[in-house]
Amino acid sequence: MNALQKSLKTAAIAIAIASVSGFAAAAERGITDTSIKIGNIGPFSGKAAMFNPLNYGSVAYMRYVNDMGGVFGRKFDVVLGDTACAQAKGIAAAKKMIYDEKVFMITVNPCSGVAMAIKPTLVKEGMPWSGVSANPKITGSVGSGGTSAPPKYMFHVTPNGYFSGMTMGKFIMTKPNTKKIAIVAHTNDWARGYCDPAIDYIESQGAEVVLDTAMERGSTDATAQVLQIKTKGVDGVLGCLYQPELVVLLKAAHKYKLNTPIIGALGADFGQVVQQVGNAKAVNGVFFQGHLYKDKIGSPALEWGKQILLKYLTKDELPKTGDPTHFYYFGLFNGIGVVEGFRRAGRDLTRDTYIKAIETLSDYDNNISAGRVTITPQQHVGVSDMYFNGLDKDGNEVIFSSWGKALH
Amino acid sequence: MIEQIQSVLTNWDAMLPVLPQLVVSGIAIGMLYALIALSMTILYRATTVVNFGHGDLVMLGAYALFILMPMVTFNIAVESSALGLLASFVPPFLVALILSLFVLFAMGYIIHRVFIWPILKGPHLSLALMAIAIGYAVRGVIRKEYGKEVLQMPRPFPEQEFEVFNWGGIGTYMTLDEMIFCGVVIVMLLVSYIVFSKTRFGQIVQAMFQTQRGSSLVGINVMHYNNLIWGVGCSLGALGGVMLGLALALDPDVGVWTLLRGFAAMTLGGFGSLYGAVIGGLIIGILEKVLGVFISTAFIEITCYLVIILVLLIRPKGLFGQHATLRI
Amino acid sequence: MKLNRSIFWIFPLLVLALPLVLNQYLQYVVNLILVYILVGVGFNIVVGNLGQLAFSNVAFFGIGAYASGILTTQLGMPWWLTVIPAGLCGALAGCAASIPALRGVRLFYLAIMTLAFGELMRWLYIRTPGLTGGSMGLTVPEPAVFGWMLTTEYHKFYVFLFIVVVVVIATSRLLESRIGRAFLAIKNDENAAAAMGIPTGQYFLLAFALSGFVVGIGGSMYAALVGHLSPEDFDLIQVILHFAIIMVGGLGSLIGSILGSILITATPEVIRHFEWLVGSEEWIFGVSIIVVILFLPRGLSSLLAKVNSIFKDRYYRN
Structure with missing residues (x-):
């Protein structure tokens, strides 16, 4: 009798916790207890398709982290979106991620024009964005090519064009x-x-x-x-x-x-x-x-990156001939920074805690890049050196x- | 812009010695435009259709060689007997090149038979969009398969340059590639001239250009000849694509770029004229270089557009063409 | 089945309710469709009604978009005041583009020349950074109508819908009038039209200007919708898109332009829906156009006209 009461009580508490945590997860779009939805947008078609490996580099790192058990039990659910490097299509890709797929954040986005076009929407929706596009106007602030404070939710882990x-x-x-x-x-x-x-x-x-x-x-x-x-x-x-x-x-x-x-x-x-x-x-x-990297591509210091790329990308996603090019490593570089933000944000993940966590990156050694990553509330471009x-x-x-x- | 022109005028003496170099490189690149224009002219001469998707088929030619090359090399290495003996005389590049020209011939033949012929009686607009759509689909397939990286065209021989002559200490150079390109284009021009003016095939094509209906009345199988001409046009274009691939790299987007320059060469030379297309290509090549150095590199891109617009406004029939305008 | 032509009023009324059921992504796609409806309608005037193979449309589109963008950023005008000037700039470009046609350039020659004109305009956007922002692009501020900011896609939708309905009805009236019939006469036989006393030159100029005006307004809407203009937006891919819209929809048909823009704009989004098709958009798009031309050479509007004669375009009043 007593044992039954006890187990009932445990069950009730468990349900309560589950429902509360479920509720908490529902409050922030794109996260459940077991998954984080990430929108990965880039030129899968169109004139700039040769930059597409950037997308796959980030994908490879997230697949690797998933294989290692994810971040706090959450695994990355990466949704790919084609911008064709054209504004009209890029906006559609981004809006689909935000309003249809309801992702937690958008990443990679190599095309500057698309990034500039979707910036107002991202800012309005408070959607974190970690990109690799060159235009300094995207995330630049005073000292990194811009003229004012950086946009709150947008950042570069990698160097920007500036x-x-x-x-x-x-x-x-x-x-x-x-x-x-x-x-x-x-x-x-x-x-x-x-x-x-x-x-x-x-x-x-x-x-x-x-x-x-x-x-x-x-x-x-x-x-x-x-x-x-x-x-x-x-x-x-x-x-x-x-x-x-x-x-x-x-x-x-x-x-x-x-x-x-x-x-x-x-x-x-x-x-x-x-x-x-x-x-x-x-x-x-x-x-x-x-x-961008701390050593030659193909050198022992970056061998781990090559192994991740070869293991977690399919044959279609890798180059037709030869080893992965620098663009794949560029994508890895971005992926590592994005994932580190989730590690630092902890279990109670919201978009605000995520950005706060990203802003704690200071002299962070990601084991890949030439410069160390430092992001502060005043400076949203992670690396300034190569x-x-x-x-x-x-x-x-x-x-x-x-x-x-x-x-x- | 005005400052630039002024600085050019004051530096005229210093710039003059590079002029021969500009002409030589202009001719070299012009030969490429000429070959593309030649292939489009041949197509136009027989079928009176302008292929707006030609640029993408040119691009496909380069990719066809790239795809065939490993197969050819592999087969020659494996086959020990007859083919092996052949391989010791014929370089694999040449085999792959000839194969890719055949592939593109078949592509042209099939494209015309399956997609163009059924709508040939329809409005010109459908033809134009059909050609564009075929090109777009070809580009899409290539991009899906090979677009993620910049692939290198296999080379038959290493690149080397020669000093052609020297003027006041400033040499004029030409690469082996460029010399071979020039040779190939001149040979192609001669061959097509002979074929179109001296053979029965050429007479039939000329008849078809005059009136397709009339020629079918006198017993010419118009569809068959049209198919053949599309095949020939595409394989000539593929040769241009291979040259383009050797000069640049494999790039799915070269089609548009090629098409407009081919058009410019055709317009300048006069639509339908074989040697007009070649001369037009050469003039545009030289003009691009001279404008690029003496005024601004910004003009390189628009040289061909300006040529198109000015020629059609001032002398619509071009240098050697027939009438191009409609008299009302 | 006998239907009254006033059923055409049902469509705009029905779509009025769209924001209730669409999220902002789908609403954006609908807004893009509205932009391309004007592009298609304008393009069709020259290609479908006048029967000229002129690809200068993308130049009108770009000029309209940049006119709107430059007026809002440089002069600080609210967006709604720039719509008509953008259309006028497009019309001016249309007049310029009609010069070769007036000089007797036709068919492929005209097509090639107008293609070159479009590319030349793109070069101009790059080379005038003081006005257009050059290759870095021009960021257009959020559009405003009577001081009311169009912050969401829903707001933009109602304004765009209003503009599109007004322009499409006006164009339709114009094409049903004497002017539209003159265009058709020129399309069918230019010499005969001239012989009948139709001043063909004037009608050429008018058609190009009208086309430029409509497409310019579309460009202005594009600037408001996308918010960042860059020269690469107005390249030859855009030409293919415009051309596909009118051909797939049906040449010389207003309903065709509308259907075409819906189909051509929606197809990439349908492909986007299937994530495993990522990167395949180009060849699927190409193949679908090939299929439509082979099996529906007169476009989708011919299919509708078969369903009911009410969907046929009417160029005279009975």
């Missing part, structure tokens, strides 16, 4: 006697998101940007750009270009004996560019590229922290 561009500028400016710089850029928001901050930095250091040339997507030839640069006699070239055009520029620079360092933005995979140029003389000591890849005279890949200064 810091990436500035680091490109810093790198070339550490080369002795650099006075004149030329820019070769696509005419889109991605390229301007990188190159404009770089120009600002270079000019603030007393050097001059003597030439700002355009190179359209799909250009098969960079003769005009390189000859213009050559007549100006510059000390360095910044190429805010996607991979195919960057390869074209490097080939043309070699063909016309330009002999100036060319710094690439994050729109290409270093290893693939070197391979596709296919000429050691055209890249050794000439081509450098921003490198290294540079380059090849030495013998063609060995070297990571530089500044001009001529190898990391190892």
Whole structure:
């Protein structure tokens, strides 16, 4: 009798707790006791589909965390959404995530135009957003490319275009006697998101940007750009270009004996560019590229990342040939930061506690990136630093922290 | 813009020595436009249809070679007897290239037979949208399969450049690729000229261009010849796609870019004229380079649009074409 | 079955209740459909009614959108005051685009030329950063109507619906009048029309301007709906979209434009509904258009016209 009463009492308490916790979970959209719904949006189709691996990098990390038991017993339920990198479709993707799928947060979103277009909705709905898009206006505040306080719920774990561009500028400016710089850029928001901050930095250091040339997507030839640069006699070239055009520029620079360092933005995979140029003389000591990670891709220090990518992505989601490119690691980088926020937010997860938890990231070592992640209420861009890849005279890949200064 | 032009005018002497280089690279890239325009002209000459989806078929040509290449290499390695002997003479790239041209020929043939022929009697608009939709679907399939990364075109030989000549210490360079491109396009122009003007096939095509109904009355199997011409046009376009892939990389989006430049070359040369298409392509190639260096690189993109608009406004029949306007 | 044409009034009345049943995502899709209805109706005037292969529509669309965006950001005008100026800018662009047609450029030549015109406009948006924000894009503030902010998709819906109904009815009246019949005469036989004393040149200009006006208003609505304009929005993909709308709907048919814009705008969202199809949108879209052209060459409106003759377009009064 007594035992029955006791067990009844336990059951009642259990039901009460369950219902209360169930109620608490229902109060915040996208979370149950066992799951967190995440909207992962990006260019699954359209012109910028080559940035799609960013989405899969984040997916891979969340699948890995799920396999490890999730965060406080909650597993990630990732919903993919195609923005096609076009505003109208991107807004539809984001609104579907918010109002239809009722996700907890939206992540990845590599396209700046889409991010700018959905920003008002996200701000209004208090929807956390962790993206990788370049435009500094998205999450930038004073000191990270913006003019005011950062949007409360939106943040970058990775560097935004402001810091990436500035680091490109810093790198070339550490080369002795650099006075004149030329820019070769696509005419889109991605390229301007990188190159404009770089120009600002270079000019603030007393050097001059003597030439700002355009190179359209799909250009098969960079003769005009390189000859213009050559007549100006510059000390360095910044190429805010996607991979195919960057390869074209490097080939043309070699063909016309330009002999100036060319710094690439994050729109290409270093290893693939070197391979596709296919000429050691055209890249050794000439081509450098921003490198977000603490060591070479494929090095033992990042082997764990490669294992996660290979294990948790299907054959369709991985590249057709070769190892995962830098974009997959870029996605991992974002995924790690997003998941760390959930770890820090604890069991009582709401959007506010999540953002508060993200803002406690301070000098956080995510075991992947070059810089450490620090997000404060005043600063919603996690990392402000990156290294540079380059090849030495013998063609060995070297990571530089500044001009001529190898990391190892 | 005005400052730029002023600076160009003052630096004229310094810029002049690069002019030969611009002409040479302009011709090299112009050859590519010329080949695309040539393939579209051949299509137009026989069927009087302008294929608005041609750019995507050009792109498909490059991908076809990329997909066939590993298969060819693999087969040649495995087959020890006859094919192995053949392989020692014929590089696998050439085999894959010829195969991909055949694949695109079949694609063109099938596209015309299945999708274009049934609506040929309908309005021109349906034809235009059909071609666009086919191109869009092709692009979608390629993107779904290969769009996530930038793939490299297999190369038959390493890239190397030669100094063609030297003027005042400033050399003019040309790569081996560019030389071969020029050779291929000139050969293709000659072959198509001979085929279209000297053979019976060419006469039939000319008859079909004049009147399809009339030619079917005199016993020409119009559908069959149209199919063939679509196949030829597509495989010529695929050759252009392979060149484009070698110069850039494999990119599902090159179609639109290619199409507009092909149109510009055709418009400038005159619709329906074979050598007009080639000369138009060359002029646009050179113009792009010269405007790009002497005024601003921003003009490279719009050179072909400006050419289209100005030519159609001022001299609608182009350099060598027949009448293009409707007289009211 | 005999039906009265006044049943057409039922549709706008029925959709008035849509916000009650739709969430903001679906409401956004409906708003996008409303934008594309105007795009389709405007495009159809030149392509369907006048019978000219002119692709300058995307230029009108972009000019309307940028006109609205620039007026709100640079001059601080409320959005509702910019709708008519955006339409007028579109009409002006239409006049410019009619020049080649007036000079006798027809068929493919006109198509290629107007494509080039659209691309040239896109280049212009990139190259005038002081006005348009250049390649970084232009962020348009939240639209306002009489000082009332359109904060949600529901608010935008009612305003858009009002504009669309007014414009569509006005266009319909115009096409049923002498002007519409002149367009049809030109479409059927330009020389015969000229011989009958129809001043074809004037009607060309009028059709292009009218098309530009309607599409420009659509562009203005697009600016209000999307809130961030970037030059890449107005590229050749957009041309394909517009072209597909009128072809799938039915050439020269108002109902067709409406049906086409519903179908073309909704298809990607239907594909989005099936998550495993992610990334397949492009080829499915292409294949569906191929199927429609092969099996329904006159578009969806021909299907409706078979159901009941009331859905046929009427260019004369009986």
